[in-house]
Amino acid sequence: MANAVLGYAVERVGDLLIDEAVFLYSVKDQVEWVKEELQAMECFLKDADAKSKGDERVQNWVRQVREIAYRAEDLVESFILDADRRRRRRKCFIRTIVPCCIPPPYDFIILHQFGEEIEALRAKIREINERRSTYGIKDLGEEPGRQIGETVRERRRVVLHASDSDLVGMDAEKNKILGHLLDGSRKKRSVISIVGMGGLGKTTLAKRVFNEARADFGHSVWIDVSQQYSTEDLLGDILRQVTKLGEEELEKMKRPRRQKMLYQTLQAEKYLIAMDDVWDKEVWRILSPHLPDVQNGSRVLITTRSVDVARAAGTSTPHYELRFLTEEESWELLSKKAFPNQGDIEAVCTEPLRNVGKQIARKCGGLPLALVVLGGLLSTKGPSIRAWRRLAETLVWENIEEGRMCLDILALSFDDLPRHLKCCFLYFSSLPEDFKIGIDRLIGLWIAEGFVKKRSGETLEEIAEGYLQDLVQRCMVIVVRDVYVDPWVIRMPEFVLRCRIHDLLHDFTIAEAKELGFLVCDGIRDDGGASQLDSSARRLSLHGDKAWCWDSESTPRLRTLLSFGTYRNFDINRTFPITDLKLLRVVDLEWASIDELPKQVGDLIHLRYLGLKNTKITSLPSSVGQLRRLQCLDVEGTGIKTMPKGVWKIETLRKVLVPFTVEPEMVDGGLRSLQVLKLVRAGRWIDSCLGSLTSLRELQITGIEGCHHSALLSWLPKLPRLKKLLLQGASIPDCLWRPSGFSSLQVLSLIGTVTRPPQHSSSGGDQWLPSLTELILSYTSLCQDSIAALEKLPELTYLFLGHGSYVGKQMLCSGGGFPQLESLIIDSLHKLERWVIEAGAMPRLRSLKIYDCTKLEMLPEGLRRMAALKDLTLLNMSPDICSRAEKEGEDWPKIQHIPSITISAINPYLL
Numbered sequence: 089m090a091n092a093v094l095g096y097a098v099e100r101v102g103d104l105l106i107d108e109a110v111f112l113y114s115v116k117d118q119v120e121w122v123k124e125e126l127q128a129m130e131c132f133l134k135d136a137d138a139k140s141k142g143d144e145r146v147q148n149w150v151r152q153v154r155e156i157a158y159r160a161e162d163l164v165e166s167f168i169l170d171a172d173r174r175r176r177r178r179k180c181f182i183r184t185i186v187p188c189c190i191p192p193p194y195d196f197i198i199l200h201q202f203g204e205e206i207e208a209l210r211a212k213i214r215e216i217n218e219r220r221s222t223y224g225i226k227d228l229g230e231e232p233g234r235q236i237g238e239t240v241r242e243r244r245r246v247v248l249h250a251s252d253s254d255l256v257g258m259d260a261e262k263n264k265i266l267g268h269l270l271d272g273s274r275k276k277r278s279v280i281s282i283v284g285m286g287g288l289g290k291t292t293l294a295k296r297v298f299n300e301a302r303a304d305f306g307h308s309v310w311i312d313v314s315q316q317y318s319t320e321d322l323l324g325d326i327l328r329q330v331t332k333l334g335e336e337e338l339e340k341m342k343r344p345r346r347q348k349m350l351y352q353t354l355q356a357e358k359y360l361i362a363m364d365d366v367w368d369k370e371v372w373r374i375l376s377p378h379l380p381d382v383q384n385g386s387r388v389l390i391t392t393r394s395v396d397v398a399r400a401a402g403t404s405t406p407h408y409e410l411r412f413l414t415e416e417e418s419w420e421l422l423s424k425k426a427f428p429n430q431g432d433i434e435a436v437c438t439e440p441l442r443n444v445g446k447q448i449a450r451k452c453g454g455l456p457l458a459l460v461v462l463g464g465l466l467s468t469k470g471p472s473i474r475a476w477r478r479l480a481e482t483l484v485w486e487n488i489e490e491g492r493m494c495l496d497i498l499a500l501s502f503d504d505l506p507r508h509l510k511c512c513f514l515y516f517s518s519l520p521e522d523f524k525i526g527i528d529r530l531i532g533l534w535i536a537e538g539f540v541k542k543r544s545g546e547t548l549e550e551i552a553e554g555y556l557q558d559l560v561q562r563c564m565v566i567v568v569r570d571v572y573v574d575p576w577v578i579r580m581p582e583f584v585l586r587c588r589i590h591d592l593l594h595d596f597t598i599a600e601a602k603e604l605g606f607l608v609c610d611g612i613r614d615d616g617g618a619s620q621l622d623s624s625a626r627r628l629s630l631h632g633d634k635a636w637c638w639d640s641e642s643t644p645r646l647r648t649l650l651s652f653g654t655y656r657n658f659d660i661n662r663t664f665p666i667t668d669l670k671l672l673r674v675v676d677l678e679w680a681s682i683d684e685l686p687k688q689v690g691d692l693i694h695l696r697y698l699g700l701k702n703t704k705i706t707s708l709p710s711s712v713g714q715l716r717r718l719q720c721l722d723v724e725g726t727g728i729k730t731m732p733k734g735v736w737k738i739e740t741l742r743k744v745l746v747p748f749t750v751e752p753e754m755v756d757g758g759l760r761s762l763q764v765l766k767l768v769r770a771g772r773w774i775d776s777c778l779g780s781l782t783s784l785r786e787l788q789i790t791g792i793e794g795c796h797h798s799a800l801l802s803w804l805p806k807l808p809r810l811k812k813l814l815l816q817g818a819s820i821p822d823c824l825w826r827p828s829g830f831s832s833l834q835v836l837s838l839i840g841t842v843t844r845p846p847q848h849s850s851s852g853g854d855q856w857l858p859s860l861t862e863l864i865l866s867y868t869s870l871c872q873d874s875i876a877a878l879e880k881l882p883e884l885t886y887l888f889l890g891h892g893s894y895v896g897k898q899m900l901c902s903g904g905g906f907p908q909l910e911s912l913i914i915d916s917l918h919k920l921e922r923w924v925i926e927a928g929a930m931p932r933l934r935s936l937k938i939y940d941c942t943k944l945e946m947l948p949e950g951l952r953r954m955a956a957l958k959d960l961t962l963l964n965m966s967p968d969i970c971s972r973a974e975k976e977g978e979d980w981p982k983i984q985h986i987p988s989i990t991i992s993a994i995n996p997y998l999l
Contacts, residue, residue: 097126097157100538101164114199115167118206122160125213129153132225146225152216154605155624160209162645165671165694167202172693174198256424256456257417258293261408265293268405269301269360269387277381279372281390281398284410285563285590286498287457290391291364293410298362298389305387306357313366315504319343319374323350326361330354347378355380362389367504369400376401393501395561409563412454412590415446421456422449425463427471436471444476451483453591461494485592486599495596501564502596511539512555513564514606516589517597518629520652524568524586527556528764529676529699532720532743536674536697537648547809548742549763549785556587565589607648640668647694648674666691678702678722690714701725701745708732716740723747724767744768748790748816756780770796770817779803785811792817792840805829812836819843820868825856825877833857837864845870846877857881866890872900879905879929891916901950903928915939925950937961944969947979951986961990 101123255262261282268280282290295310302308311325323346324338330353341349361379363371372390379388390401398407413421422445427433437445448466452458462479465488469475485491505513512534519525531552534540540552559565567587589597601607607627627648640646646669666688675692676699683704689695690711698715699722706727712718713734721735724745731746736754743764751769754777764786774789774796781787784807792800792815801823804813810830814837822844824830836857845868846856861883870878870893878884879901885908894917903926906912910932914920920941925948934956938944946969951957960983962973970993972979983989 097154097161099541100161101126103538115202115206118203119164122206122209122213125210126157126160129156129213129216132220149216149219149225151605152212152219156209156212156216158605158624158626158645159212162671163202163205163209167198169670169693170198173691255289255292255296256421257413258289258296258410261410262293262297265297265389265408266301269297269389270304272385275383275385276404277379277383277386277388278405279388279390279402280405281392281401281407282410283392283395283398283407283563285455285593286393286501287455287494287592288410288412288563289456290393290410292456294362294364294389294391298360301387302360304358305360307354307359307361309359309361310364311362312364313371315367315500317368317371320346322371322375323347323378326350327353330359350378351380354378354386355382358384359386360389361387362391364391366390366392366397366401367394369394369397372397372401393563395563413456413459414454415450418449418452418454418459419446421459422452422463422466425460426466428467438471438473441471441473441476444473444480447480448476448483451480451591455590455592457497458494458592461490465490485595494592495599498593498596499600501562502600505562508539508541509555509558511537511606513559514597514601514604515539516565516594517601517607517609518627518648518650518652519588519594520631521591521594522588523652524570524588527553527567527585527587528743529722530587531556532722533674533676533697535742536719538673547763547783547785560587564593608643644668645671647671649676650674651677651680673697675699676722685709685712687711693717696720696740698722708735710734713737719743721745752777774799774803779806782807783809785809787812788814788816788837790816792820794819797821797843808832814839816840830857832859834859835862835864836860838868839866840868842868842870845874847873858883860884862886864888864890865893867892868894870894872896872898875899876902876905881906883908885910885932887911888913889915889917893917895919898922898924900924900926901929902926906930907932909933911935913937913939914941917941918943920944922946923948925954927953930954932956935959937963938965940964942966946972947982949982952982955985957986959988960986963990963992965991965993967993 101119265280265282268274268278282294284290298308298310307330309326309329311322311329313322320343323343324341327333327338327346327350328335331349338346359379363375366372379386388401390398392398395407395409419442423433423437423442426445427436430436445466448462449459452462466476466479469479483491485495502510502513515530515534515537531540531549534552534555535548540548540555542548543551556565560567565587566589567585570584570586598609601609605622605624605626607629608622608625609629609631623642624645625643626645628643628646628650630649630651649669649672666686670691671694672692673694674697675695676697678699678701680703682700683706685700685705685708687709688711689698689709690713692715694717695715696717697720698712698718699720701722702725704727705723706729708723708728708731710732712721713732716738717740718738719740720743721741722743722745723731724747726747728747729749731750731753733753735741735744736752737758739758740761741759742761744762745764745766746768748767749769750767751771752765752773754773756776758777759781761783762781763783765781765784766786766788768789769791770789770793778799779802787807787810796817797819800815800821804810804823805826806829809832811832812835813833816837816839818840820838820840820842822842824836824838825844825846860881863878863881863884863886865888867890875894878887884906887906887909889912897919899920899922901924905926906929909930912930912933912935914937916939918941921943922945927950929950931954933954936951936957936959938961940963942965944965951960962970969979970991971977973983973989973991974980975984
């Protein structure tokens with residue numbers, strides 16, 4: 089991992105050479121030299137990482153290399169800071185047309201000091217290079233393959249083998265997979281993949297179904313693939329099990345001969361081949377041509393941590409993604425391992441011991457691997473409540489041998505990540521345990537940190553979304569779709585995508601980040617006092633009420649300051665100490681109880697991200713406009729009513745989130761990099777500037793009136809990248825229903841009367857909003873013709889009809905309408921009396937929620953035919969319709985097939 093951290097620092101120095109060419113002109117050669125030396129060092133870090141386990145000397149060498157890289161970054165950025173400060177004092181004009189031709193007149197004192205520092209850095213680099221050869225560290229270059237100890241793999245096999253007999257919580261998955269393997273009607277060879285993060289029990293489940301199904305096949309083969317493999321070995325492993333060839337004969341066979349013999353042998357009989365622990369899509373590409381399909385019901389079973397691997401192996405059969413165990417299942421598995429060979433666990437496990445055991449089980453987060461490991465540890469302690477309680481109270485995974493083993497097994501996934509993803513994943517160490525961070529926020533932080541590298545034809549946000557998707561596909565990150573309700577519009581929902589990682593992976597990231605000097609979490613002692621933080625700390629994440637104790641003077645090299653759950657009334661001079669932290673790049677203080685920013689905030693010339701969401705701040709100092717490198721400014725949920733004019737001239741801004749009272753004061757032609765503009769108030773800027781914001785992906789405008797319609801009609805359809813749009817006001821223009829424009833729009837929220845609602849007679853109803861997946865409407869006063877038009881939207885999956893969105897007494901959803909709709913919420917349609925759903929309407933609907941529709945007389949008959957519907961909620965409805973929906977009620981036959989039904993009548997005390 090050290091090579092990823094060093095690589096990041098090297099890239100930072102390279103980026104500074106490009107982005108800060110004006111400031112670095114006179115020292116360009118020295119900086120280039122440092123960059124090249126650091127790049128040369130990268131080649132040796134793979135070998136150093138492999139040898140550092142247990143060798144304190146090599147660990148020290150790795151730390152020294154990292155510190156040199158950080159020192160180089162500090163040196164360059166400090167030089168830029170000093171040069172910029174002097175430029176401001178003298179008010180010198182810096183030419184930007186040919187920046188490298190005419191250097192600015194910096195003081196010789198600065199240049200002399202920089203030269204001395206560079207020379208000291210050179211001496212240190214030479215010293216470190218000499219020490220490298222002493223420790224036998226070799227240049228591994230960019231060779232493929234991972235330096236993972238065989239002991240970790242052996243431990244993994246031992247743990248998994250030990251749990252084979254304890255398959256808990258997977259009966260449904262086991263039966264489904266067995267059913268597919270043994271389905272005689274499916275003659276075509278098919279692939280079944282079991283997917284999940286490390287430790288979820290993929291191998292355990294696969295072993296069970298393999299052993300139960302193998303008797304039905306002429307050939308049954310189990311091979312362990314893992315991260316390091318060779319094609320010859322894989323072919324040999326399979327041949328060894330399906331032929332009677334001896335080891336000597338196999339050794340003499342070259343790859344073509346092995347391939348031909350394997351194909352011929354498997355062609356003769358029905359086979360079952362299980363490939364365990366597949367990491368690389370290439371494995372299937374290599375083996376697939378030699379696994380014949382003669383329509384005899386042969387099967388291939390794969391376990392993998394990657395959804396991409398499962399998809400590459402075959403899409404004809406859905407892959408099985410394993411879930412985490414419930415609390416009850418967790419205790420069942422833990423107790424089986426804690427009391428092995430014990431027929432009646434209840435007889436030896438008292439209730440107090442069981443309560444402590446369940447507490448330990450919860451700390452495993454439903455991960456079978458962790459439960460098996462801790463269960464094995466408890467089995468050595470016997471039924472001692474004192475010993476169990478001590479473990480529950482002091483459990484820190486990395487501090488016990490068994491816990492370290494568990495983390496090492498999970499670390500295999502981390503080690504397999506490409507370098508650019510390692511820093512992104514380690515960023516989760518900054519979050520509190522179980523914290524779900526908004527995807528947009530996380531991506532903005534990644535970009536500001538410099539983790540996301542430019543690619544031709546893609547925005548940084550699109551590239552970062554790809555990074556996150558890769559982590560999700562590898563089952564290392566979990567995405568959660570939450571419903572957020574805007575506080576300024578009653579029950580106006582918006583889907584917000586958040587993500588998190590499993591608790592054990594979180595523990596791993598914290599341990600790894602600490603070892604690498606990547607980030608410091610909290611930094612506060614348990615007694616509430618201030619910790620002595622490492623002066624080299626570059627990222628600091630403050631958690632909880634104790635965060636106010638942090639002393640900024642102990643972290644002069646800080647680049648990133650984050651806070652989570654810091655709700656105290658802070659002394660702003662302590663919590664945002666500008667004078668001590670001039671090199672800050674990222675500041676995110678969401679929910680911190682601060683009410684003022686220092687005027688000197690403009691001195692943070694390297695600042696890329698300023699997050700003040702839901703703080704008590706009511707104004708921003710004018711110096712914020714001097715942050716010429718600022719990419720994200722988030723002041724949503726604050727008391728700010730106006731913004732400094734200089735903010736709207738920062739050309740690097742990519743994301744601006746403000747309270748809905750703020751009206752932008754933009755300059756035509758500026759903010760061309762802006763991707764997100766949220767909750768701004770409508771005004772003259774729409775006429776003069778909206779058309780120039782051609783990079784916008786998300787736009788939210790409030791306070792729209794008739795005078796704004798003409799400009800919105802002109803400019804909105806001409807924003808080619810727009811994916812999310814919210815319009816709120818007394819009236820909404822009708823440009824959205826026109827065939828031209830909005831081809832990329834995916835999420836649309838309208839709050840207010842639409843001047844010309846969509847009509848069923850609209851020409852080419854399938855041509856407008858072709859990509860729309862989510863539609864949220866309130867106060868739009870639509871009629872039946874509009875519903876007939878909306879139900880033709882080809883990709884719509886979520887529809888919210890809020891207060892005043894529909895004004896008819898009857899509503900009809902016709903057959904074939906809403907073909908992709910999965911979730912429908914009908915809220916406060918006070919005039920709706922009758923709803924008809926024709927056969928074939930909403931065939932994919934899974935969730936239906938009806939709130940506060942007090943005049944609705946009965947549930948639609950069409951619900952009876954909706955086989956996909958899994959969840960029905962009736963909330964604040966009339967007593968009559970609630971009684972009809974209860975068992976034995978008149979509407980019960982229409983909904984009795986729905987697994988989850990929630991019914992709540994109107995509370996008479998609220999009338």
